[in-house]
Amino acid sequence: DTAVSQTPKYLVTQMGNDKSIKCEQNLGHDTMYWYKQDSKKFLKIMFSYNNKELIINETVPNRFSPKSPDKAHLNLHINSLELGDSAVYFCASSQDDEEETQYFGPGTRLLVL
Amino acid sequence: SQKIEQNSEALNIQEGKTATLTCNYTNYSPAYLQWYRQDPGRGPVFLLLIRENEKEKRKERLKVTFDTTLKQSLFHITASQPADSATYLCALYYGGSQGNLIFGKGTKLSVKP
Numbered sequence: 630d631t632a633v634s635q636t637p638k639y640l641v642t643q644m645g646n647d648k649s650i651k652c653e654q655n656l657g658h659d660t661m662y663w664y665k666q667d668s669k670k671f672l673k674i675m676f677s678y679n680n681k682e683l684i685i686n687e688t689v690p691n692r693f694s695p696k697s698p699d700k701a702h703l704n705l706h707i708n709s710l711e712l713g714d715s716a717v718y719f720c721a722s723s724q725d726d727e728e729e730t731q732y733f734g735p736g737t738r739l740l741v742l
Numbered sequence: 743s744q745k746i747e748q749n750s751e752a753l754n755i756q757e758g759k760t761a762t763l764t765c766n767y768t769n770y771s772p773a774y775l776q777w778y779r780q781d782p783g784r785g786p787v788f789l790l791l792i793r794e795n796e797k798e799k800r801k802e803r804l805k806v807t808f809d810t811t812l813k814q815s816l817f818h819i820t821a822s823q824p825a826d827s828a829t830y831l832c833a834l835y836y837g838g839s840q841g842n843l844i845f846g847k848g849t850k851l852s853v854k855p
Contacts, residue, residue, distance in 0.1 A: 633785075669847065670829065670847055670848055671845075671847050672786070672831065672845040672848075673845070674842070674843065674844075719785050719786075721785070728774065728791055728835075729835060729843060730776065730788045730791065731776075731778075731786070731788060731833075731843065732788070733785030733786050733787070734785055735783075735784060735785055736783070736784070736785050
C-alpha cells in the first residue's frame, strides 16, 4: 500500500487554466504539506495543514490554495496558471511529534505551456 | 534569513570508498537536522535525524555528524555501492510555534563500479 499518494503524476496544461492536484496519506499522520521543487531541484515548502488548520503559509501567490476535506487528504488548487508554476509538486505528511520526519509522495510534474 | 548550503552539487566516487557529503548553515542553530535521499523521478526518503545535542548518529553504513560550532553536518556512506547513487538532501528544523523544515539543494552522488 502506498503511504502517500498523489494524482495526477503528470499534468500538462495551458497558461491561465485552473488545475488541482490531489494527495492522500494512509499513515494516520496529523500534518500534511505541499512542497515545490523547481528546475534547480530546490525543494521549498508551500503549505502545511495540521488537523485541518493551516499553520504555515510561505510567500506563495494566492493563486495557490490548499484544501483539506479531512485529515488524510490535502489537495492543492492552482488558479490562473503561469509559466513559472512549472515544477514538481510534492505532497508529504508527518506525525505530530518533535521530529516531524517527512514522508513524501511520488510528486506531480506540472508543465504549463 | 536562514541559509543552507550543500557545497557540492555533484560527487563522484569509486565503489567501496567512503562518500562524505557536507551541509553548512548560517545564522542560528537548528533544533535538529535530517538527511534524505532522492532518486530521479521520486520523492525524498528520510534516512537519519540528528539532534543539536548529539555529535554523531549511525545507521548501518550511514553516519551523520553535527558540529554546532562549525555550523556543519557531515553525511558519510561507507563501503559505497552503485545503488547508493542518488541525490542526498539535508534539512534543518527550527521549531517554534510554526515548525519549519528547510531543505538544502542536495548533492548528487554517483558511485562508479
